[in-house]
Amino acid sequence: xxxxxxxxxxxxxxxxxxxxxxxxxxxxxxxxxxxxxxxxxxxxxxxxxxxxxxxxxxxxxxxxxxxxxxxxxxxxxxxxxxxxxxxxxxxxxxxxxxxxxxxxxxxxxxxxxxxxxxxxxxxxxxxxxxxxxxxxxxxxxxxxxxxxxxxxxxxxxxxxxxxxxxxxxxxxxxxxxxxxxxxxxxxxxxxxxxxxxxxxxxxxxxxxxxxxxxxxxxxxxxxxxxxxxxxxxxxxxxxxxxxxxxxxxxxxxxxxxxxxxxxxxxxxxxxxxxxxxxxxxxxxxxxx
Numbered sequence: 653x654x655x656x657x658x659x660x661x662x663x664x665x666x667x668x669x670x671x672x673x674x675x676x677x678x679x680x681x682x683x684x685x686x687x688x689x690x691x692x693x694x695x696x697x698x699x700x701x702x703x704x705x706x707x708x709x710x711x712x713x714x715x716x717x718x719x720x721x722x723x724x725x726x727x728x729x730x731x732x733x734x735x736x737x738x739x740x741x742x743x744x745x746x747x748x749x750x751x752x753x754x755x756x757x758x759x760x761x762x763x764x765x766x767x768x769x770x771x772x773x774x775x776x777x778x779x780x781x782x783x784x785x786x787x788x789x790x791x792x793x794x795x796x797x798x799x800x801x802x803x804x805x806x807x808x809x810x811x812x813x814x815x816x817x818x819x820x821x822x823x824x825x826x827x828x829x830x831x832x833x834x835x836x837x838x839x840x841x842x843x844x845x846x847x848x849x850x851x852x853x854x855x856x857x858x859x860x861x862x863x864x865x866x867x868x869x870x871x872x873x874x875x876x877x878x879x880x881x882x883x884x885x886x887x888x889x890x891x892x893x894x895x896x897x898x899x900x901x902x903x904x905x906x907x908x909x910x911x912x913x914x915x916x917x918x919x920x921x922x923x924x925x926x927x928x929x930x931x932x933x934x935x936x937x938x939x940x
Contacts (some may be wrong), residue, residue, distance in 0.1 A: 656705065662688070663709050681710040686795055725787030727915070728821045729755060729776060730908035732762055735821040738780065740787040751780035779912065781931045782919040789922035798925055799848055806844035807921070813837035814918055821907065831907045832899075835864070835890040838883070838914040841921050842867045849874040862893045868917070879920040886913040 666687060670680045684706050689695060694702075727738040736758045741749065752763045766772045790811060793799060799807075817833035820826065839862060846852040846867070860867050868884035871877070889909045891899050902910075923929055 659702070659705060660709065663706065667710075667713070677710070677713070681707045682791070684710065724791075725783060726815075726818060726822070727779070727783040728818045728911060729779060730904065730911070731758075731766060731772065731776075733904060735826055735904070735908075737822045738783060740780075740783050749784075751776050754780060777934045778931065779915070781934055782915050784930055785926075785928040786915065786919040786922050789919075789926040789928045792928070793922060793925045796925065803844050803848040806840055806847060810837050810840035810844060810918065813840060814914060817911070817914070821911070826904065826907070828902050828904075828907060829896075831891060831902050831910050832893075832896050834907070834910045834914040835862075835893070838887075838890070838917045839864055839867060841914075841917045842871050842880075842883070845871050845921050845924065846874065863887075864890060875924060877920060877924060879916055883913055883917045883920070886916075889913055 663684065666684050667680065670683060675683060685703060688702070688706060723739040723741055725740040727740065728735040729738045730736075736755050738751075739754050739756055741754065752767060755763060766776060790807075793807070794804060813833050814837040817830040817837060820830035820833070842864065843852070843857050843860075846857065850856075850870075860870070865884045865887040868880045868887060872880035872884065886909065889906060890913070891902065
């Protein structure tokens with residue numbers, strides 16, 4: 653049974669601490685959940701009574717419109733020959749998200765086109781699910797205590813490559829060289845898993861070279877997670893590393909495929925070390 657009075661006193665104290673540390677209000681509920689778990693040596697789910705009390709307390713201390721507070725991750729969705737920013741909102745309390753609402757800059761007419769086309773909507777839904785699980789799960793795995801320091805270093809650098817590539821794609825004129833950053837992000841995410849699961853050394857990783865297909869197959873062998881086979885089978889979408897010097901410009905459609913493969917690799921690693929997977933909760937389009 654939760655000691656509500658004691659918990660509220662703890663929350664008041666923590667909020668004062670966060671204010672002194674200049675932690676933004678939007679970050680405080682998630683910071684408090686982690687602090688509570690560590691300080692009281694307990695594990696609880698996001699929908700538990702304790703978590704709800706903590707989150708609701710911070711929500712009541714915020715402005716009414718702050719249920720969605722900024723974006724925790726910006727992805728890029730390809731539609732109508734353009735890359736559109738796909739914002740994964742930071743929210744707390746009970747909230748629901750329609751993937752179409754995450755396409756802030758997309759005209760309503762194009763959103764309607766997507767909603768009426770089952771294939772387009774389902775492509776968006778599954779891509780959004782990968783991005784959502786990645787955005788929320790990436791922070792979790794840094795605090796979970798399961799991963800060694802080398803793995804965490806790999807993951808942080810892979811994250812920078814992925815975010816940097818997306819930033820280059822959502823420009824008015826997309827930088828098609830971003831596909832090389834996507835390639836690097838994919839490779840590093842996969843190698844991070846091998847470092848964690850197989851204790852792979854630098855020398856062992858170097859033996860793979862930059863062969864994403866072989867690295868992904870090794871990840872499948874280590875985990876038996878089917879998505880790594882998807883990455884292996886789609887690895888030929890990436891150009892050779894040597895094309896950083898003399899490669900031809902790639903089509904936007906090819907870059908989109910590369911982005912999807914890189915995101916699958918990133919999200920699969922994150923899901924492997926968390927309980928996140930919103931795919932089963934998706935409401936997919938069944939329009940004719």
